[in-house]
Amino acid sequence: MSAAAMQGLAAHRGALLHFLSDPGEFDDAAAYEYFEDGLLLIEDGKVSAVGLAPDLLAQLPAGTPLTEHSDRLLMPGFIDTHIHVPQTDMIASGGRQLLDWLNDYTFPTEARFADYAHGREVAEFFLDELLRNGTSTAQVFGSVHKASVDSFFDAAAERGLRMIAGKSLMDRNCPDYVRDTAESGERDTRELIERWHGVGRLSYAITPRFAPTSTEQQLESAGRLAREYPTVYIHSHLAENHAEIAWVKQLFPWSRSYLDVYEHYGLLRERATYAHCIYLDTDDRHRMAASGACAACSPTSNLYLGSGLFDFAACDRAGMGYALATDVGGGTSFSMLRTMSEAYKVAQMQNQRLPPLRAFYLATLGGARVLHLQDRIGSFRVGNEADFIVLDLAATPLMKRRIANTQTLNEKLLVLMTLGDDRLVAQTYIRGLAVLP
Numbered sequence: 001m002s003a004a005a006m007q008g009l010a011a012h013r014g015a016l017l018h019f020l021s022d023p024g025e026f027d028d029a030a031a032y033e034y035f036e037d038g039l040l041l042i043e044d045g046k047v048s049a050v051g052l053a054p055d056l057l058a059q060l061p062a063g064t065p066l067t068e069h070s071d072r073l074l075m076p077g078f079i080d081t082h083i084h085v086p087q088t089d090m091i092a093s094g095g096r097q098l099l100d101w102l103n104d105y106t107f108p109t110e111a112r113f114a115d116y117a118h119g120r121e122v123a124e125f126f127l128d129e130l131l132r133n134g135t136s137t138a139q140v141f142g143s144v145h146k147a148s149v150d151s152f153f154d155a156a157a158e159r160g161l162r163m164i165a166g167k168s169l170m171d172r173n174c175p176d177y178v179r180d181t182a183e184s185g186e187r188d189t190r191e192l193i194e195r196w197h198g199v200g201r202l203s204y205a206i207t208p209r210f211a212p213t214s215t216e217q218q219l220e221s222a223g224r225l226a227r228e229y230p231t232v233y234i235h236s237h238l239a240e241n242h243a244e245i246a247w248v249k250q251l252f253p254w255s256r257s258y259l260d261v262y263e264h265y266g267l268l269r270e271r272a273t274y275a276h277c278i279y280l281d282t283d284d285r286h287r288m289a290a291s292g293a294c295a296a297c298s299p300t301s302n303l304y305l306g307s308g309l310f311d312f313a314a315c316d317r318a319g320m321g322y323a324l325a326t327d328v329g330g331g332t333s334f335s336m337l338r339t340m341s342e343a344y345k346v347a348q349m350q351n352q353r354l355p356p357l358r359a360f361y362l363a364t365l366g367g368a369r370v371l372h373l374q375d376r377i378g379s380f381r382v383g384n385e386a387d388f389i390v391l392d393l394a395a396t397p398l399m400k401r402r403i404a405n406t407q408t409l410n411e412k413l414l415v416l417m418t419l420g421d422d423r424l425v426a427q428t429y430i431r432g433l434a435v436l437p
């Protein structure tokens with residue numbers, strides 16, 4: 001074995017793109033690095049150098065394995081900040097808005113996750129699907145059952161994936177067969193945190209489903225857990241649908257707003273992610289920003305369930321953090337490229353702009369920042385874990401033809417996100433190792 005191989009060295013040559021910060025609305029050139037002929041050097045599963053291939057090739061230790069990715073674009077793996085593993089088998093169940101959709105499709109499907117073997121089988125498929133789509137990290141809702149998290153984390157650990165997950169807390173306004181109690185929910189959450197949080201690449205999220213399905217006692221318990229375990233995540237839904245918001249007002253008549261309910265129970269802090277955040281007011285957005293809690297903008301879900309349009313500009317004005325999410329099974333695709341494209345259209349519908357560079361930022365470093373993982377994933381920062389993807393710019397005849405007709409990086413990225421899906425993902429690497437067949 002060569003000295004390079006013994007050090008676990010590997011080099012990948014191709015076009016490289018990654019972000020250092022948010023390029024914003026005006027494509028800030030200091031926010032990203034793009035090397036048309038780039039080299040990514042990996043040592044023991046971590047990024048050890050990134051730059052121009054001609055410069056770095058000259059310094060490579062003899063015998064370093066070099067993979068050439070001609071006409072392909074390498075970037076950090078996508079990060080999906082909100083998705084539901086137990087909804088895999090009910091994606092594309094339609095004809096309803098949120099509350100009916102939950103009752104008619106979601107709760108019956110999630111009921112099956114009491115069974116570890118079922119959960120494990122779905123988790124394996126779900127992870128295959130994420131990886132096929134170039135998503136290397138996700139923040140994942142389980143069902144109400146502890147087994148849904150054990151099965152998911154067992155599957156993720158075996159593959160060495162960086163994942164966040166938690167069991168749903170829901171002790172009212174849902175069928176018995178997916179209901180816990182404030183006591184059992186707290187006990188199970190505590191057990192799961194102790195078993196999984198910080199083990200390898202796994203982290204736990206305290207996961208109250210949404211305010212209407214938790215009693216005040218359960219929300220208090222979630223807040224207590226959040227204070228007790230400050231490095232654990234908080235993951236829930238907020239301000240997605242008009243009927244949902246009216247229901248929250250009825251259930252919590254003292255609240256100033258839906259967000260106020262979560263704030264009241266101590267669930268607004270850093271490492272808290274709220275899916276949707278469509279119907280927030282200015283005060284809510286400033287409170288989100290001040291607390292460090294962030295939104296998971298889920299455009300395919302918001303359009304499919306007829307929920308509404310995420311207001312990018314209002315969130316930016318308030319300084320509120322957000323990133324992108326598929327929200328499968330309300331969302332209609334595992335692909336972050338499809339998600340970027342729908343986010344772009346949601347911005348267009350409001351005469352706002354989501355430039356392609358910013359969309360790719362939100363799907364990589366932006367997601368890592370929301371999850372406080374920017375020192376581990378989301379960019380090719382030296383020392384970061386080498387989870388990255390290889391996109392084939394000629395994956396379809398139309399893509400090949402249209403890409404040939406582009407000049408700038410921005411044009412190329414817009415074509416990738418507008419026409420792209422899983423077909424573009426030629427390979428996904430996890431800590432430097434290829435995982436797709």
Ligand code: GUN
Nearest residue numbers: 106209210237301327330
């Ligand atoms: N609100 C509460 N539960 C859910 C869910 O499963 N999906 C979506 N989109 N919103 C929710």
Ligand code: ZN
Nearest residue numbers: 084237275327
């Ligand atoms: Zn969701």
